[in-house]
Amino acid sequence: MAKELVKQLWEQAQIGKPDTSLNKKIARITPMKDGDAVTHHEILCECGTRYLSKTVMLALGMGAFQPRKLEVPGLAEREGRNVHYVVKPLDHYNGKDVLVIGGGDSAADWTLALAHAGERASPRARSTALIHRGTKFTAHEASVDQIRKETKADVRLTHELQKLEDEGGRLRCTLVNNVTKETSPLTVDEIIVCAGYLAKLDFVKESGLAMAGNSIQVNERMETNIPGIYAVGDVATHGGKLKLIATGVGEAAIAANFAKTRIDPSAKAFPGHSTSKFEKKE
Structure with missing residues (x-):
């Protein structure tokens, strides 16, 4: 089940001890440049909090969408x-x-x-x-x-x-x-x-990302048109796109590994299997 997969992926992610920041909505992503080269990105939240990062992965999924409402007499007042x-x-x-x-x-x-x-x-x-x-x-x-x-x-x-x-x-x-x-x-x-759903992607479109309809256009490395910004899952589109949980997980792995090579050009895109790196030793 999807719920169990998410739980297991979250548990696996904790091995890397990531910093987490919840209950914040992004207002704007701004590429920061040194000359013509993008060096990092400023992520501004609606609450005013700012983050700086060399890479950004957009895994917005359905969270960036709102349900399509039906216009039927008597329906709206009973919603909820x-x-x-x-x-x-x-x-x-x-x-x-x-x-x-x-x-x-x-x-x-x-x-x-x-x-x-x-x-x-x-x-x-x-x-x-x-x-x-x-x-x-x-x-x-x-x-x-x-x-x-x-x-x-x-x-x-x-x-x-x-x-x-x-x-x-x-x-x-x-x-x-x-x-x-x-x-x-x-x-x-x-x-x-x-x-169905209506896309609410104001901050994405205002960030200058190339769109294909309401989806973010990416290449085979899950890279967008802005260096250092990647998109995966339902919000991303490419030539072989399939909106499945399995492919979404795979896209996230592709983006993460190529983001690493951007941060560290000497790193390999395929770093090995997580089981061999994080398995518990007796």
Whole structure:
């Protein structure tokens, strides 16, 4: 699981005793030059704290993005109560009727988590409905097949949420088929919206980094157009980009090793395996 991988990577990182600074947002990154050569970077935080570093690795992931909000009457005022753009702990949905909106991997994964019994005696949610405005899901085919074959989820394509009303503390949804224009009611306890994300990359764009859409353009060394600044993970793009956890971890390793060669030109890009350097000796 991703959570376990993050925990293990964090534990491994502590071997190097890094300095950590949490709960700070970057306002600006400024390359500092000696003549025409970039020697280091000044990182200014919104709180006023400044850092100086010869290299910077931007691993912004989804933290640089905000959920795409739906403009549906009655939805905004219920956000955070029983309308969620960020999923709560799964126990929150036990025994409830849940509507999931979206057609991508996140929507499919949450539908499976709620509607598939797995090792449980019964599904977590009492009922689960999944609607998508398009004619085809963009989620992985295997996930969609599993939903259709192994769960009782109510799956509807070409459907959107038209409006939302209270019904005795519950949510009375009006769904509309955007092809036939027919409407149908659906009453649920909770709504999970997986409508994608909007990039919030103001400080990145203002830093002069080359962009490809809302992604930072990098080369095979994860280098940006500004010497000493690297980008990895979801925020970075290159010719062979795949937005997977495995490739994101690999990109971070590539960036770290080539950043070392920038700091110390005599260093090798491949320094050896961490297990051979940090293994505990009896």
